[in-house]
Amino acid sequence: MARIVKRGKGYQIRVSDGYTAKGKQNVKTMTWTPRPNMTDKQIEKELQKQAVLFEQKCQGLSESADIKFETFAKQWFKEYAEPRLRVRTVDRYKQYTARTYTAIGSLRLDKITPRHIQSFINNLQEPGINQKVGEKEPPKGLSPGTVRNYLSFISTVFDYAIRMNMLKDNPCSRVVLPPRNYKQRDCYTLEEAQKFLKFLQFESLMYRVFFTLAIYGGFRKGELLGLEWKDIDFDSCVVSVNRTSLYSKSKGGIFTDTTKTKGSLRSLKLPVSVFDLLRQYKVQQAQDRLKMGDRWIDTDRLFTAENGKPLGNSTPLKWLDDFFERTGLRKVTIHSFRHLNASLLINAGVDIKTVSATLGHSQVSTTLNIYAHTFAQAQAKASEAVADALKLDDKKQA
Known part of the structure; x- marks a missing residue:
């Protein structure tokens, strides 16, 4: 103005x-x-x-629009991304810079067309681009989700250029993306989960608590690692998620961050049996703290290393891999227990809004997209139940 x-x-x-x-x-x-x-x-x-x-x-346009994409993108990281975006988001975007700079980094910002970007997006989907495949696997392109993330990075840089009055149009808006690929989420069946919990009873108390909360609460790994004792309400049997514990090389290791979305800030009421386990664990941690004496670092975290420092982000996964080797149980990821929680809720007939709120999704549509197959299966079972009931009534009438 x-x-x-x-x-x-x-x-x-x-x-x-x-x-x-x-x-x-x-x-x-x-x-x-x-x-x-x-x-x-x-x-x-x-x-x-x-x-x-x-x-x-x-x-009219600023004269600085003749700057090369790579040069401007580096300025964008410094001026906008690093001060305003979440650390993990910035780290993820930086993972996309190498391929992006090779493709369009030397082009002037005001000379990049939708065709330039479309060619790059198409190239990302070509067989052989994905380096993270096994030796016996066929050559693959990047996944549709990863390709979308590349475009998101480029588009965000152009949006900033428009905001700076350097450009009037974002060429990414006309790029055609691969269709989303919502795969069925791999997680334990009810029987497998029961077997997992049975074997878990013979493990260390800390990991019994960690994976019990993962199954009963559907928490993300970072949310579990970020839990503090003040988040545990023993009187009402409620666990509150207020933060997340993450790892970033650029931040020097483990750091505490806000939750993934505003919707991730939530409080869940869990069974009394879960809180009985939490009480046992709190007593044990207090005893461990006394043994360590002055060497104990008080962080109030539930899950800690021997000296009280926040538990490393990769530590639960290493323990889980070892657990699978010892027990012979089918290997799944830590995140799959979140999918297990969602599946159990859906198959129990819990409404979509409640499932979404329990998982901490910012939008109900996210829950529907991720668990479309599970909802479809639950609906099919419900339809079969109705059909069986009607057949029963028919027999009575006959």
């Missing part, structure tokens, strides 16, 4: 015209002097008109 300043007999009109490649604001000015004998009302009206006209004149 134009700024008007009185200067002697005239007025100076100042308009911001975006930013230079170095992040410095461009300011353009003009001076308007009213004609003699103009009334105050006429001056005010004409002054506003001149300000609007000058502002419209300044809406």
Whole structure:
């Protein structure tokens, strides 16, 4: 918006015209002097008109739009991403820079067309691009989700350029993406989960608590590692999720962050049996703290290393892999216990909004997309139950 300043007999009109490649604001000015004998009302009206006209004149593109994509993207990381986005999001975007810079990094920002980006997106899907495949597996392209993440990174950089008045259009808006691939989530059956819990009874108390909460609460790994004793309400049997514990090399290791979304801030009421286990564990941790004495670092975390520091993010997975080797149980990921929780809720007939809130999803549509197959199976069972009931009534009538 134009700024008007009185200067002697005239007025100076100042308009911001975006930013230079170095992040410095461009300011353009003009001076308007009213004609003699103009009334105050006429001056005010004409002054506003001149300000609007000058502002419209300044809406042209910034000269800094000739900057190369790689150069501008690095500025975007420094000026926008690192101060405003979540650490894990920034780390993920940085993983996409190598391929992106190779493809379009040397092109001028204002010369990149939808065709340039479409060619890059198509290339990401070609067999052999994905390096994370086994030796015996056929060559693969990147997954549809990963391809979408690449485009999201590029598009976000262009959005920032538009906000800086360097461009008027985002070429990513016309790129065609591969269809989403919502796979059926691999998790234990009810019988497998019961067997897992049976074997778990003979393990260390900390991991009994960790995986019991994972199954009964459907918590994410970072949410479990971020739990503190003040989040445990023993009187009402409620566990509250208020933070997440994550790992980032750029942050120097383990750090505490906000939850994934606002919807992830939630409180869940869990069975009394789960809280009986939590009580045992709290007593044991207190005893461990006394043994360590001054070497104990008080963090209030439920899951800690021997000295009280937050448990490493990869430690539960290493323990789980060893557990599978010792017991012979089918291997699954820690996140699969979250899917197990969702499946049990859905098959129990819990409504979609409650399932979504329990999992901490920001939107119900997210839950529907992820668990579409499970909902379909539950609906089919419900339909079969109705059909069986009607057949039974028919027999009675006959």
